[in-house]
Amino acid sequence: MSSFEAFKDPALCRRLLEQLREEAATPIRFMEVCGTHTVAIFQSGLRSLLPDTIVHLTGPGCPVCVTHESEVAAFLELAARDDVIVATFGDLMRVPGPKGRNLKTASAEGAAVEVVYSPFDALALAKDNPDRTVVFLGIGFETTAPTVAATIRLAREQGLGNFLVMSFHKLVPPALRALLADPEARIDAFLLPGHVSAVIGAAPYQFLADEYRIPSVITGFEPVDILQALLHIVRMRRDDAPAVVNEYTRVVPQNGNPKALAVMSEVFVPVDALWRGIGVLPQSGLALSEAYAAFDAFKVLRIDLKDHPPLPGCRCGEVLKGKIPPDRCPLFAKACTPANPVGPCMVSTEGGCAAYYKYRVDA
Amino acid sequence: MCLAVPMEIIAIADNVADVEIGGVKRQVRLDIIDEAPAVGDYVIVHAGFALRRLDREDALETIKLFQDGLNLELL
Numbered sequence: 001m002s003s004f005e006a007f008k009d010p011a012l013c014r015r016l017l018e019q020l021r022e023e024a025a026t027p028i029r030f031m032e033v034c035g036t037h038t039v040a041i042f043q044s045g046l047r048s049l050l051p052d053t054i055v056h057l058t059g060p061g062c063p064v065c066v067t068h069e070s071e072v073a074a075f076l077e078l079a080a081r082d083d084v085i086v087a088t089f090g091d092l093m094r095v096p097g098p099k100g101r102n103l104k105t106a107s108a109e110g111a112a113v114e115v116v117y118s119p120f121d122a123l124a125l126a127k128d129n130p131d132r133t134v135v136f137l138g139i140g141f142e143t144t145a146p147t148v149a150a151t152i153r154l155a156r157e158q159g160l161g162n163f164l165v166m167s168f169h170k171l172v173p174p175a176l177r178a179l180l181a182d183p184e185a186r187i188d189a190f191l192l193p194g195h196v197s198a199v200i201g202a203a204p205y206q207f208l209a210d211e212y213r214i215p216s217v218i219t220g221f222e223p224v225d226i227l228q229a230l231l232h233i234v235r236m237r238r239d240d241a242p243a244v245v246n247e248y249t250r251v252v253p254q255n256g257n258p259k260a261l262a263v264m265s266e267v268f269v270p271v272d273a274l275w276r277g278i279g280v281l282p283q284s285g286l287a288l289s290e291a292y293a294a295f296d297a298f299k300v301l302r303i304d305l306k307d308h309p310p311l312p313g314c315r316c317g318e319v320l321k322g323k324i325p326p327d328r329c330p331l332f333a334k335a336c337t338p339a340n341p342v343g344p345c346m347v348s349t350e351g352g353c354a355a356y357y358k359y360r361v362d363a
Numbered sequence: 364m365c366l367a368v369p370m371e372i373i374a375i376a377d378n379v380a381d382v383e384i385g386g387v388k389r390q391v392r393l394d395i396i397d398e399a400p401a402v403g404d405y406v407i408v409h410a411g412f413a414l415r416r417l418d419r420e421d422a423l424e425t426i427k428l429f430q431d432g433l434n435l436e437l438l
Contacts, residue, residue: 003419003420003422003423003426004369004405004417004419004422006422006423006426007422007426012426012429012430015433016429016433019433035366036366036367089410117410117411118392118410118411118412119410119411120392120411120412121411140410143367143409143414144409144410146395146412146414147392147395147409147410147411147412148410150392150394150395150412154394195367195407195409195414198407198414198415199414224426224429228429228432231432247425249418249421249424249425250417250418250419250421250422250425251407251415251417251418252415257395257396257397257414257415258397259395259396259397260395260397260414263394263395350366
């Protein structure tokens with residue numbers, strides 16, 4: 001068995017599960033805040049194997065899902081312009097904005113929208129279309145932000161004048177703080193996102209243990225990673241010894257990735273940001289810094305975020321905060337399905353509602 | 364979209380590497396990886412960029428630690 005394959009080992013998983021069943025005497029509600037964890041927990045079948053005392057909550061870990069209605073309205077306004085090509089990750093195409101409109105409908109009406117795999121591909125698009133302005137939609141957490149920052153820096157190095165970014169990037173630690181500050185949210189522990197942590201390291205989460213006495217574990221995405229993290233959480237809780245533990249050391253250095261952090265802080269500055277279902281969170285987003293203002297689509301194209309009400313009926317916000325499971329939303333699996341999504345949590349394959357719909361065993 | 368996957372480096376030229384997993388080949392940028400990887404290394408790939416090198420020895424130690432926590436010897 002290779003060193004990486006061992007993290008899928010069924011025998012070790014069985015043993016960890018037995019141990020969990022034995023030790024998880026008191027109920028514990030843990031939340032993961034990473035779309036890849038959401039999918040991993042459902043897809044591996046772990047969710048159905050966990051003891052009843054361990055309750056899985058899926059939090060605001062899908063960047064598409066937390067993109068606010070007002071942000072969707074802003075990029076739809078952008079897509080309506082004749083002089084731009086919108087370059088975006090594919091997941092954003094169907095995210096609903098005001099009046100149920102999305103990038104797909106805009107594209108059908110003639111907007112130039114190109115799906116790219118990497119922000120770097122958007123740079124190539126700008127080079128190939130010198131008479132248009134290519135605007136990349138920057139969404140994603142700390143894992144994605146450095147890739148976009150590095151691309152913007154490359155655009156400046158190459159003197160590219162027709163490449164802009166509309167940044168909707170968001171930061172994970174301020175969201176965790178907001179979740180815990182909500183007296184209605186009952187969260188006992190966090191599984192911390194492996195690849196966000198590969199960039200930011202462990203220190204930004206320290207407040208979880210120090211201020212809220214919440215145990216948390218940075219972990220990977222294989223079944224052994226997840227079960228081991230849960231066992232560690234159960235033990236920290238039993239011993240009343242909350243800490244931030246890094247169990248994904250094969251990828252996450254304690255101090256994160258200094259090179260990625262450096263390019264992020266060169267190109268972006270933290271700003272207050274809007275989260276769907278949560279509202280404005282202080283210093284929880286990233287905008288382009290003054291030094292890179294010439295690449296900021298908001299400034300160059302003079303587009304502002306305008307107020308937009310939440311989608312009627314959609315309870316995505318409560319799902320994202322772990323207040324209700326997806327099937328408590330009256331639209332779930334009725335008016336709202338992956339083929340015909342109403343809310344963003346059903347749009348993205350990493351959304352809580354989509355994962356719940358696809359993998360639920362009680363259907 | 365926040366999917367990040369481990370892929371093996373099969374060639375490196377300047378700031379770009381060819382990577383592969385299960386027959387899928389891609390080119391990734393090396394602008395933000397903090398330790399220069401070598402051919403044969405696994406890296407975490409996200410949105411066309413290599414983010415981190417996976418540490419093989421560390422993976423072995425981690426599994427050992429997990430097993431010790433269970434008083435197990437499976438490997």
